Amino acid sequence: MQTIFVTGGAGFIGSNFVTWLLARPNLKIVIIDKLTYAGHMLNLQDVLGLPSVSFIQADIADRSTLDRLFTEHSPDVVLNFAAESHVDRSIDNPAPFIETNTVGTFVLLEAARHFWMTLTTEKKARFRFLHVSTDEVYGTLGAEGLFSEETPYAPNSPYAASKAAADHFVRAYFHTYGFPTITTNCSNNYGPYQFPEKLIPLMILNALEGKALPIYGDGRHVRDWLFVEDHCEGLWMVACQGKPGEKYNLGGNNELSNLELVNLLIDVLEEFEPAHENQPLHRQGIAAYKDLKVFVDDRPGHDRRYAIDASKVKAELGWAPKFTLLTGLRKTVQWYLSHRNWCEAVLAENYGRERLGLKN
Ligand code: NAD
Numbered sequence: 001m002q003t004i005f006v007t008g009g010a011g012f013i014g015s016n017f018v019t020w021l022l023a024r025p026n027l028k029i030v031i032i033d034k035l036t037y038a039g040h041m042l043n044l045q046d047v048l049g050l051p052s053v054s055f056i057q058a059d060i061a062d063r064s065t066l067d068r069l070f071t072e073h074s075p076d077v078v079l080n081f082a083a084e085s086h087v088d089r090s091i092d093n094p095a096p097f098i099e100t101n102t103v104g105t106f107v108l109l110e111a112a113r114h115f116w117m118t119l120t121t122e123k124k125a126r127f128r129f130l131h132v133s134t135d136e137v138y139g140t141l142g143a144e145g146l147f148s149e150e151t152p153y154a155p156n157s158p159y160a161a162s163k164a165a166a167d168h169f170v171r172a173y174f175h176t177y178g179f180p181t182i183t184t185n186c187s188n189n190y191g192p193y194q195f196p197e198k199l200i201p202l203m204i205l206n207a208l209e210g211k212a213l214p215i216y217g218d219g220r221h222v223r224d225w226l227f228v229e230d231h232c233e234g235l236w237m238v239a240c241q242g243k244p245g246e247k248y249n250l251g252g253n254n255e256l257s258n259l260e261l262v263n264l265l266i267d268v269l270e271e272f273e274p275a276h277e278n279q280p281l282h283r284q285g286i287a288a289y290k291d292l293k294v295f296v297d298d299r300p301g302h303d304r305r306y307a308i309d310a311s312k313v314k315a316e317l318g319w320a321p322k323f324t325l326l327t328g329l330r331k332t333v334q335w336y337l338s339h340r341n342w343c344e345a346v347l348a349e350n351y352g353r354e355r356l357g358l359k360n
Helices: 012-021 063-073 087-092 095-117 121-126 158-177 199-208 228-241 258-272 279-283 311-317 325-337 340-347
Strands: 002-007 027-033 053-057 077-080 128-134 181-186 213-216 222-224 247-250 255-257 293-296
Touching: 002 012, 002 063, 012 027, 012 228, 027 063, 063 095, 077 095, 077 228, 087 095, 087 158, 095 128, 095 158, 128 158, 128 228, 158 181, 181 228, 199 213, 199 258, 199 325, 213 258, 222 258, 228 247, 228 311, 247 311, 255 258, 258 325, 325 340
Parallel strands: 002 027, 002 077, 027 053, 077 128, 128 181, 181 247, 213 293
Antiparallel strands: 222 255
16 A cells, blocks of 8 residues: 655646546545635545545645644655645746745755655665656747656746746756655646646637637747646556656657647637527527637747657656547546536636736
């Protein structure tokens, strides 16, 4: 039996990860989450109550609580998902990003390392601290090339800078203390339970409600999309088989401009909720979802292109994404269509889908 700490487990990727992990035998899962606007108990409704899962509301920057949790639960693996994750919010107010992503990760590292030092040699050797990070730390690409694990860090948003700083601490803890850390840098995720401030769920909900589909700048910013379940599998393979001190890039091999992505999403929406049957569109005399697209001011510092070279994790651990973009988008659209109550509940009092992140 192994005990796994999942920080940020009530957020988008963390909650998907917990569900994914439940299919693996002999695991106890301890979710640690502060429950910010982006974390919701509803994301855990299918897993809470199971004897193998427990939830603790706590801040990863709270050292004394972490010390108590490490002593009480004695984890074998820590996966750190806890973060402020929305670039636009980091433009409006960087402070919480530094507090959680950088300082919080540092405090979690310290608590984990002090706990690790109390372990037997055998348990020490098996312990892993996996830090879940982003490809945004690498900055922006031109028309050619891919981010590899050797690409120098060049973060351009406060979000990316706060994650980059954390990644450096995670690396330093391996080199300085021999503490068994691993970092993953992943491309854009999509799937169920993503808070509707992010591009894909925002576009789905706006389209269904006949609201504008805001496309930043010229819409030609390129992202590499990965279905969240594929990310979860990759993370677990890295946690189980990855080499301490290493970093691994995870990506979808699915490069699309934002405009191409929105067009594809519109096609998928048309399959499941045809525009001609959509009452909000009908009431406004709008015939097609594509007529909702509007170009809006670009995001300050908007990186032009991200694309991941995931050949290391494939060669060393055998991971590759299983979902095509179309399959993943179909699953995602169907999920949002059948979870309108979830959308209302997580948005209530948190976010009215207004534009964020315009320097003012
Ligand atoms: P999310 O915003 O949906 O969830 C973050 C979770 O962390 C929330 O449940 C929130 O309550 C919790 N949290 C925030 N501050 C905390 C704190 N101080 N202590 C404890 N919990 C706290 O984010 P996500 O999209 O699920 O991303 C998870 C991780 O994956 C992040 O570290 C992010 O940087 C990384 N990542 C995300 C993507 C993506 O496309 N979403 C891609 C690559 C990497």
